[in-house]
Amino acid sequence: MIKVTRSNKPAISVFRVCALAASMSVFATATLYFAGVFNGDKVTAQAFVDLQQGSTVHAGFRRAHAKGLCVSGNFESTGLLSAYSTATVFKQGSTPFIGRFSIAGNNPTAPDLKAPVRSLAFVVNTATEDEWRVAMNTPPVMAVATPDAFYKQLQALSPDPATGKRDPAKISAFFKAHPESKAFNQWKAGYTPANSFATEQYNSINAFYLHNAQGEKQAVRWQAVPSMSEHEVAVLDKQSPDALQQQLISQIEKQPVRFDLKFTLADSNDDENNPTIPWPSSREVINAGSLVITGWGFQNEGACGAQNFDPLVLPKGMSATADPILRARGAAYAQSYRRRATETLLNKSKTSQEGAGDASN
Template sequence: MFSETENHQANGLSGGANEASGTSDSLYVTAAEEAVDELEHVSGVHPGYRRAHARGFCCRASFLPSGKAAPYTTAAHLQEREIKAIVRFSGSSTDPALADLLSPAKGMAVQFLLPEGGHTNMVGVTVPVFFARTPESFMEMLTTLNRTKAGKMPKAEALRRFARHFGESRQSLLALKRLKPPASYATNLYYCIHVYILVDSEGRRRPVKFEWIPDLGVQTLSIHDAAAMPDDYLERELELRMLAHPPSFKLNIVFGEEGDPTNDPTKRWPSDRKRIDAGRLVLLEPIAEPPGLIMDPTAVPDGIALSDDPILNFRRDTYAESLKRRSGGH
């Protein structure tokens, strides 16, 4: 699901989101307004909350790069200097009151505070792929869902439309079906589902994906045990866990090879792709969510470029529209 962001050019970071996809700003903005309209129809408008990943839990963190990524990118947060960070965990629901158990996919967004000012973000979820390949297919599936729920579309027509997109959504649906309730936000594997481009000091460009691997390993609960937990058990558990011992994640960078898709977030790369350990993120203490905190996956620093993934490039204006409505008290 989409959450929200601000225009990354306002942060002084590199632009080009729409250049990568060849889509004009005006088309993206128009589609973004329509997308947020549909997100609001899923569970209604919840003033002051994000339009997806509505309820979150924030903590202060520290990222220590291993230096192994330095030959492949000039990005400041992937060199050898320790970087301060803010981490926001969340469920995927548009409803901030929904119990943790009822929101299967979880999110982990990391904001790296860059040494020379500004920031960049990395957004991960507990499923490895997205359910829509393009903004158009995302919109059709969401609109079909909402119209069917409202009794405005016959079920036969809805099934026909969903079947048209089954090929692209199949892997995401299977991944969701396999998910078990997590024991902790700190025991999930989080995938950054979009492709990015690492740019080295010579200008060489390499497609990559990112993964956050929990040092505690993946730990889950049975449905029975999770059902006995409080609605916000993941927030409570992580707060207590950080008091006892700071949990941590390893950042893997996965390198694409010839033929691996860069423009399709519904497709996985083969599991044998080269990986490097780019560093370790340590969760230090819970914090109140900073006012105006924005986790923008298109806000990339020098040394990283956006791929031609249309969903990734669509996020900028969709999140900006969501932020505008939230900031206006809607």
């Protein structure tokens, strides 16, 4: 079994931090959007990330999905989505991507098998106008449809500071007050975590638009569907806090890990702005291509460490729906990114000052 050893140092290059500073005006706009200037939501990105990071700040790490493993490979497009989108990534062919498997939560050393949600993020066509960033989770739907309600959901699920435990009465009161969480809770009741990151299904949850050359638009959601089945994966070391990471590393070293990206096309009865409602299984599904994962790296060393997988960064030929949850994500991810980037930069500058002091002594 491969041993996952990882330094607790996060990784973000100074270059990335400078690039971030250059994009501050974009960030300011996103923050205003989330702060309610445009959509009436009361919760700000700052308040959201304060709540997500909790009382123990893990400096330099993501404030949500803090524990992850970097991966890389190619997106092999079937070309079948070209009729719906002009994005170059959907033309038939192969494009490199970097990605990250993670577990939900603010703790970069949390035990893999205790997390309720697992995730896969990736970015294709990095640093071009056709860049496509994606962050997907295991549930197919959200429990609630607005940032305000999601904030309250996180509050209800947060451990009581006095006892360190969740309050079941608070949680059930929250879900009772939010009947729109029915589909999410049904999924949760029937969900059995897979024995590997490589055999989970990951969902876009929010809907997006595809735009074709004729100027038509089509609402879609997508799902990363694993090619491997449960009985093909190596046995999990259930005692290890890094069980899923170790198992994925040994899997990738044996053979590429593949997922098909299956796009579901909405019809006029589906509400693309409400992420709590599943779309009927009778909707047309198109296989856009496969993510073929051939490499991995620890997040403090790999290319994904400094990446912000903001789902609002979309190529030409795709756009965001008005779903308020989707719209809120960009500002929250930027807020988390800004905090971890600043901490890493301060840490670097402290280390280099200490180094200079040593040299002069």
